[in-house]
Structure formats: C-alpha cells, structure tokens
Amino acid sequence: MIQSITDRSEHPFEWIDIVDPDQQELDELTRKYNLHSSSINDWLQVDHLPKYENVHNYIFIIFRLHADNVSDEADTVTELTDKVAIFMFDELVITLHKKEWLAPQHIKENQIKEHTCENTHQLVNEIIKSCIATYEAPSSKLTSDIEFYEENMFLKNRKPSLLKGLYYLRRQVEVTRRVLMLSHDIVDKIDSSELSNTYTRDTRDLYVKLHNIYDTLFENMNQLVMIYFSISSQRTNDIVRVLTVFSVFFMPLTFIVGIYGMNFEHMPELKWRLGYPGVMILMGAITVGIYIWFKRRGWL
CATH class of the missing domain: 3.30.460.20 (CorA soluble domain-like)
Structure with a gap:
C-alpha cells in the first residue's frame, strides 16, 4: 500500500x-x-x-x-x-x-x-x-x-x-x-x-x-x-554434604555388621549371652561419638 x-x-x-x-x-x-x-x-x-x-x-x-x-x-x-x-x-x-x-x-x-x-x-x-x-x-x-x-x-x-x-x-x-x-x-x-x-x-x-x-x-x-x-x-554441594554426613554415620556401623555377618564357625562373641545388646550399645556409642565430634567441628 x-x-x-x-x-x-x-x-x-x-x-x-x-x-x-x-x-x-x-x-x-x-x-x-x-x-x-x-x-x-x-x-x-x-x-x-x-x-x-x-x-x-x-x-x-x-x-x-x-x-x-x-x-x-x-x-x-x-x-x-x-x-x-x-x-x-x-x-x-x-x-x-x-x-x-x-x-x-x-x-x-x-x-x-x-x-x-x-x-x-x-x-x-x-x-x-x-x-x-x-x-x-x-x-x-x-x-x-x-x-x-x-x-x-x-x-x-x-x-x-x-x-x-x-x-x-x-x-x-x-x-x-x-x-x-x-x-x-x-x-x-x-x-x-x-x-x-x-x-x-x-x-x-x-x-x-x-x-x-x-x-x-x-x-x-x-x-x-x-x-x-x-x-x-551451592545447592548441589549442600546435598552432597548431607549425604556425606549420613555416610559417615553408617560407615562404622556397616563395618561392624560386615564383621559379624561373615559366619565363621569360631566366633566366640556369637555365643555370648550379652553379645547382641553389647554390639547394639557399641553401635549407639559410635553414633553418639560421631555426632558430638561433628557438633564440635561445626559441621552440623
């Protein structure tokens, strides 16, 4: 036009x-x-x-x-x-x-x-x-x-x-x-x-x-x-940090479970009367210890 x-x-x-x-x-x-x-x-x-x-x-x-x-x-x-x-x-x-x-x-x-x-x-x-x-x-x-x-x-x-x-x-x-x-x-x-x-x-x-x-x-x-x-x-790092904290808590517990899951015949702790509660107390003490350590370092 x-x-x-x-x-x-x-x-x-x-x-x-x-x-x-x-x-x-x-x-x-x-x-x-x-x-x-x-x-x-x-x-x-x-x-x-x-x-x-x-x-x-x-x-x-x-x-x-x-x-x-x-x-x-x-x-x-x-x-x-x-x-x-x-x-x-x-x-x-x-x-x-x-x-x-x-x-x-x-x-x-x-x-x-x-x-x-x-x-x-x-x-x-x-x-x-x-x-x-x-x-x-x-x-x-x-x-x-x-x-x-x-x-x-x-x-x-x-x-x-x-x-x-x-x-x-x-x-x-x-x-x-x-x-x-x-x-x-x-x-x-x-x-x-x-x-x-x-x-x-x-x-x-x-x-x-x-x-x-x-x-x-x-x-x-x-x-x-x-x-x-x-x-x-930063958010990815925060996620990795949380997963790392969880892995640190479970790593020693998994190690203990792995030892007692090997099923060798001569393992005296398997026949102890207080073997099971003793191991549970040990695992709880390790978890509390890791938590206190993380707190003192400022990681939690």
Whole structure:
C-alpha cells in the first residue's frame, strides 16, 4: 500500500510511505525514482542489519525498530525487530516497511504541522528518533523480568523452567543491544558536525541513553546467569554434604555388621549371652561419638 504523507504543495518536501509492497510496486518504484538494485536487494533481505549508505543521488538507510508484539521465546533479529528502509533525496523521502507503522502519522501531526521539519534531513532525523524510541518500553519490561528472575533465584525454590527463561531473556537483551550498536553509524551521520542541530542532538541523546540502558541490562543478565549457576552449585554441594554426613554415620556401623555377618564357625562373641545388646550399645556409642565430634567441628 502506497500513501503520500506530505506533498510539495504544502511542504518543502514529499514523503511517500509504502507498506508491504509487492514486486510490481517495487519495480515501478525503482524505475520512477531511479533506485539502485542493491538497495532493493538489501530491503528484500528480511534479516538485514542497520546500515547507512550513499547511493548516487540519494542516501539509503536501513533501521530496525523494536517489534510491537514479542513472544517470551523470541531470540532472533527478525523476531525482535522490524525493518524500515529509508530513501532520502534532496526533496523526497521514501519509507518502506512490511508491517503497519504509526510513526508517519504521528510525525506528520506533531512535527511536520508544527514546522519543525524544514527539509528531508530533519524529517529523516524524526523518523530515526521515532524508531529508537520503540526500544524504551521493552527496556522497562526487560528490567522487570530481570528483577522477577532475581527474586525467584534468591527467595523461592529454583524451578527447571527458570534456566530456559534466563536463556531467552539473555538472548533478547543481547540481540537488541547488538542492533542498537550497529545503528550507531546512522545516528552519527544524522548528527554529523555539518548537520548537527537541537533536534539531531536530541536523537543522539536518546540513542546514547538507550544504548547505556541495554549495556547495563546485558551486564546484569551475565551476572544473573553466573549467580544462577553458583546457586545451583551451592545447592548441589549442600546435598552432597548431607549425604556425606549420613555416610559417615553408617560407615562404622556397616563395618561392624560386615564383621559379624561373615559366619565363621569360631566366633566366640556369637555365643555370648550379652553379645547382641553389647554390639547394639557399641553401635549407639559410635553414633553418639560421631555426632558430638561433628557438633564440635561445626559441621552440623
């Protein structure tokens, strides 16, 4: 679907927004605006990462915004983000995207009508800023998810599903952080020394803020995974410690039982009247002795 967001009759530039174009629309677009085939091929790659490129008489940008609906087990670039392609001419901007996107109408109502966009560079700056802003809400959700896992790891019983959830959470943070890192060149070109102004610096500030947030989330996730394995190791050690204590108590008793279970013919203790109670008292004394020894060493 092709729609004209602005035209030259009311504004100093034209903005054409295209949603999920078919091959015929792409061919017509390529011929009409003399777009390079490499740009179209980059657009057709569903997992293409962010890029900024000068192509003939226009600038080609691919930016990835965070997807609206992300499942708990999403862990790839295509599952976590949506792609927007931007063709910036001197007096024309073309945006391509697969899914519905509310940013064009929002920018038209809040920036273009208020005349804060006077040329295509300022318009593209607003588009990039709106794309970067899509990472704010997911960062808050990831922060609350990390807090949830911390609470379950330290205050509640560890469940087998906890490690699976930690894996997907770490992947989401890692992939989103990598996409933001690869977007640095785009923000840098938009806010270059020759073109820098208040609006482009706002875009850079938002980018730096979110980049730092996702860096912190990534560090927290790495620490959380390490803590998970440390707690698992500690609990395993506690179980082994309990089993070791039980084995120490039963080892001498098993030794005594083994001796008197050999059934040799000449074993005088077998015919003693007090042989059985004597052995039971001996075994009880050994158990009490081991208990007292453990207590004094602080092992119980």
